[in-house]
Amino acid sequence: MRTTPHKIESFRDDFTYRNSEFAIQRFPFPFPQDDYLYSVNIEPHTLPGPVGSVNEHLFDIDEHYLSEVRERSLVLEENPRRCLAMPHMDLACWDFIERAMTSMAADYPDWFALTRNGDQWHWQNHLLGIDDQFTFGDSSTLPMPPMEYMGRQVQGDIALLDQREGDLFMDAGIVTCPADWSLAFDAGMSFREWHGPVPMAHEMGIFDRALKYLCAIQVGRPVRRLNWTLTVNARMDTSPETYPSWGMDRASVNLNNVGQKVHLRVELQVMDRMPRSNALMFSIRTYLASFEDICQNPEWARRLHRVMKGLPAPLVEYKGLSRFHPAVVEWLAQFDTVTDAVS
Amino acid sequence: MKLPDHIDPRIKSRPEYPPVILHTGRQQQVFIAESDNSPVLKQMFQDSMEIVGAERTLWLTLDHHSLEGGLSQEQAQTQAQAQLASALGQMPLSTAIYLAGTEAFMWDVHNWLLALDFAPDQIQLLAPVSHKRRLFCTHCYTLMDNVTQSPHRCDGCGELLLVRDHFSRLAGAYVGVCINAEDRTQVPAAEDVA
Numbered sequence: 001m002r003t004t005p006h007k008i009e010s011f012r013d014d015f016t017y018r019n020s021e022f023a024i025q026r027f028p029f030p031f032p033q034d035d036y037l038y039s040v041n042i043e044p045h046t047l048p049g050p051v052g053s054v055n056e057h058l059f060d061i062d063e064h065y066l067s068e069v070r071e072r073s074l075v076l077e078e079n080p081r082r083c084l085a086m087p088h089m090d091l092a093c094w095d096f097i098e099r100a101m102t103s104m105a106a107d108y109p110d111w112f113a114l115t116r117n118g119d120q121w122h123w124q125n126h127l128l129g130i131d132d133q134f135t136f137g138d139s140s141t142l143p144m145p146p147m148e149y150m151g152r153q154v155q156g157d158i159a160l161l162d163q164r165e166g167d168l169f170m171d172a173g174i175v176t177c178p179a180d181w182s183l184a185f186d187a188g189m190s191f192r193e194w195h196g197p198v199p200m201a202h203e204m205g206i207f208d209r210a211l212k213y214l215c216a217i218q219v220g221r222p223v224r225r226l227n228w229t230l231t232v233n234a235r236m237d238t239s240p241e242t243y244p245s246w247g248m249d250r251a252s253v254n255l256n257n258v259g260q261k262v263h264l265r266v267e268l269q270v271m272d273r274m275p276r277s278n279a280l281m282f283s284i285r286t287y288l289a290s291f292e293d294i295c296q297n298p299e300w301a302r303r304l305h306r307v308m309k310g311l312p313a314p315l316v317e318y319k320g321l322s323r324f325h326p327a328v329v330e331w332l333a334q335f336d337t338v339t340d341a342v343s
Numbered sequence: 344m345k346l347p348d349h350i351d352p353r354i355k356s357r358p359e360y361p362p363v364i365l366h367t368g369r370q371q372q373v374f375i376a377e378s379d380n381s382p383v384l385k386q387m388f389q390d391s392m393e394i395v396g397a398e399r400t401l402w403l404t405l406d407h408h409s410l411e412g413g414l415s416q417e418q419a420q421t422q423a424q425a426q427l428a429s430a431l432g433q434m435p436l437s438t439a440i441y442l443a444g445t446e447a448f449m450w451d452v453h454n455w456l457l458a459l460d461f462a463p464d465q466i467q468l469l470a471p472v473s474h475k476r477r478l479f480c481t482h483c484y485t486l487m488d489n490v491t492q493s494p495h496r497c498d499g500c501g502e503l504l505l506v507r508d509h510f511s512r513l514a515g516a517y518v519g520v521c522i523n524a525e526d527r528t529q530v531p532a533a534e535d536v537a
Contacts, residue, residue: 182481184481185479185481185514185518187511188512189356192355193512195355196354197507240518243520243521243524247521248526250525251525
């Protein structure tokens with residue numbers, strides 16, 4: 001069951017981040033079959049989801065809350081431009097505040113409280129010791145810009161996508177734990193543009209279909225999908241901005257340390273229509289589990305081996321796995337003895 | 344996993360520049376050049392003069408690299424933007440605009456035109472006159488103009504940057520990413536970018 005977040009662990013330097021048994025059990029393992037296939041794997045995010053699961057609530061608050069909030073503040077201290085909102089996105093930012101505060105207060109009443117009297121709002125975040133009163137819609141009554149204010153109180157990255165001309169534009173966000181993409185560079189890009197570097201999926205028509213689907217999302221009917229990659233060490237901030245400081249991690253993997261060092265990084269991506277601005281909130285909630293954690297589950301371990309073994313070369317390269325992919329496959333083979341005996 | 348039959352290696356954010364067509368049905372024809380280095384635009388301008396006449400045809404040379412005049416890059420850009428606003432402020436809704444110059448110049452002007460409330464379908468960009476790129480360092484956000492080779496040493500943080508094809512129209516720039524972050528001993532030879 002969910003317990004009150006209390007520990008503060010690190011996602012850098014000494015990497016003290018660890019998952020509890022509960023966190024491992026609820027980990028969103030992303031592979032429904034033995035080979036990984038690009039697909040428009042979008043499904044309704046019907047709320048509430050199963051009790052205790054990552055899909056139970058719109059914003060999943062778990063045991064790593066304080067750690068991730070602290071990590072976010074470290075990233076923003078180093079580089080404030082990891083959060084941005086173009087002027088025309090102000091209303092969308094307030095949409096995000098409303099959606100986050102109302103759902104978090106309703107879903108976790110012991111941790112968050114919201115009192116509304118017209119446009120006079122009182123927000124309490126007991127986990128972070130925040131107690132603020134402000135005028136809804138008036139950014140001057142908040143202690144910082146609205147995107148940053150709320151973004152600092154949720155786990156996972158948030159992008160607010162402006163919808164116009166039948167397309168989605170990356171016009172606001174707080175992105176401090178991305179899987180190798182830069183909000184500062186991708187700012188203002190259309191849906192196809194910011195997915196420009198993704199190999200193969202354009203040819204498969206994935207983005208055309210996904211864009212059509214996303215533009216049709218209705219208020220109150222969020223959808224979700226899972227995405228994944230591998231990260232060396234429990235590093236949340238695998239951004240291009242900081243790549244010079246973590247790139248060499250990829251050369252540190254060997255057969256003896258795969259289990260501890262290599263982490264399956266899964267993004268629970270939720271797309272939710274904002275009622276006032278018609279923007280789309282795109283939340284990217286990242287979960288990290290070491291291969292040792294994952295391989296406690298024999299089915300996951302076997303499947304992970306098969307997926308990694310069959311991963312097409314363009315994807316190995318695109319996901320930045322080239323240096324340690326062979327070690328990963330070799331290490332995982334111990335959990336898939338039947339396959340290896342046959343082959 | 345089943346692969347698509349054909350994998351297009353191009354990065355899809357990189358703009359393509361199909362042949363530009365004169366829209367002489369539009370009330371006003373505006374030709375904007377970075378300098379006199381586009382014979383194609385000049386020819387289009389001449390054609391327009393013949394077809395719709397001088398009254399409905401305007402040529403504008405917009406140099407936003409006025410370093411020789413003692414201006415900083417930012418000041419030169421502000422000046423160019425003001426020149427553009429002054430020249431096009433009273434243009435009719437039915438105006439066709441044609442741009443020629445380096446890629447970064449054209450996207451700068453394109454963005455300034457949008458800020459002046461012109462619509463994207465009023466603006467046509469010719470193929471860039473050179474392979475010179477503007478580069479955005481993804482590590483320190485420095486912008487560098489006239490980059491012709493990859494890797495390129497960042498003027499800001501000093502990282503050796505792989506010049507990628509991922510392009511931002513807002514910045515008019517390609518992204519540069521540290522080429523040897525995973526192995527600092529690797530220093531690849533520089534090659535011309537296309």
